[in-house]
Amino acid sequence: MADALRDRILSGDLRPGAKLPTQHELAEEFDTNRTAVRQALDTLRREGLLTGTGRGAPPTVAERALSHDAPRKADIELADRLYEAFRAEHVTIDVFSLTTETLNTALAPSTIAISRGELSPRSIAVRVLLPSADARLALPRLVSDPEGRDPRPLERLHELMHTYVSALKGHLETLRMRDLVAEVAVEIRTVPLTPTHKVYLLNGTEALFGYYKVKPRTVRYKGEEMDIHDVVSISTPLFHHAQGPDLHGEHGTAFVAETRQWFDSLWSSIAQPLELG
Missing domain, CATH: 1.10.10.10 (Winged helix-like DNA-binding domain superfamily/Winged helix DNA-binding domain)
Known part of the structure; x- marks a missing residue:
């Protein structure tokens, strides 16, 4: 309807x-x-x-129903779109990002709704593409180290990546263990690329796209403070595209289709399984 x-x-x-x-x-x-x-x-x-x-x-x-509203912060927009995506019987989520921090946060309202019986998907399949641990990524890096020779910022990134991925897999597997969702599959692969944007594909019919913005900030790692060039993640705005007619004709349908093909091309070619220690 x-x-x-x-x-x-x-x-x-x-x-x-x-x-x-x-x-x-x-x-x-x-x-x-x-x-x-x-x-x-x-x-x-x-x-x-x-x-x-x-x-x-x-x-x-709504008076603005046919206009393009300003994109919202990633955690808010993704949470709302995930909630709607979880109304489907079979849910698929494909992600390309630096870590799964935003995804972990945005999934909370949907998983709570499943626990309450408000949403009842039969299956959830998640595929995530993250940067490889052995790749020489452009970000993050020390402000004082423009050539990126100090390994600590990347070591910190990959520790965070593993923490968020473990939490994501554990949280979704709990839904299956509690018999709330019959089938749950979470697969993580890595690619030797520095993400300059983040992408979320929901049920193959919606695409959310956002740019990472680089900013200097101070972080603590192994008891020391580091000034690094890092990326803004949760607060970055996401642009929403969906299949169907819009102000530009079939722009949304074409964008979703091309994004899905782009993701699948990486997934099936150079992507490698992430080994969790």
Whole structure:
């Protein structure tokens, strides 16, 4: 139902300010119950396509439904999109990033909802691409070491990477062990690349893209302070693209398809399994 109504809004059949049918009318049209209607309307409200989805008057199409809203911080945008992705029976998540810190944080609302019975996917499959431990990455590195000869910043990065990956795998495996999700698969591979951007592909139909910005900061490692050039992660904005018509025709569909092919090309060629110590 949400997909059908979204198509009507994005195609212009339902213009900004137009009122939707009542919940009773929608339940009859789609041959479903009021609970399913409310869930579909709430999905569209969270996407910014509807306003006034509470009790009373029928909701209306948001005035900015056909415009491109400003991208939001990675943890907020990803958390919202993951929650919607977890409504599917079979969930797939593909990630290219420096670590899985943002993913770990953004998954929390969805896994809590699964524990409460609000979401009930039958399977979750996660594929993650991270930078190789033996690659000479451009970042992070000491501010005073422009040639990157000091190994400590990269050693710190890979320790963080392993910590976040272990937490991610453990958290998702717990859902399977508690019989909340029947099938859970988490596979981590590495590539000899320095990520300058982060990508999240959700259920093969949505792509979230954000740039890493470089900034100097002070960190502690093994009891010492280091001034390093590092990247902004959780606070970086994510640009959302989805399959379906938009202001640029089929731009979203093309972007998602190309991003999926790009990810698969890395995954099936130079990517190597990450060994957790």
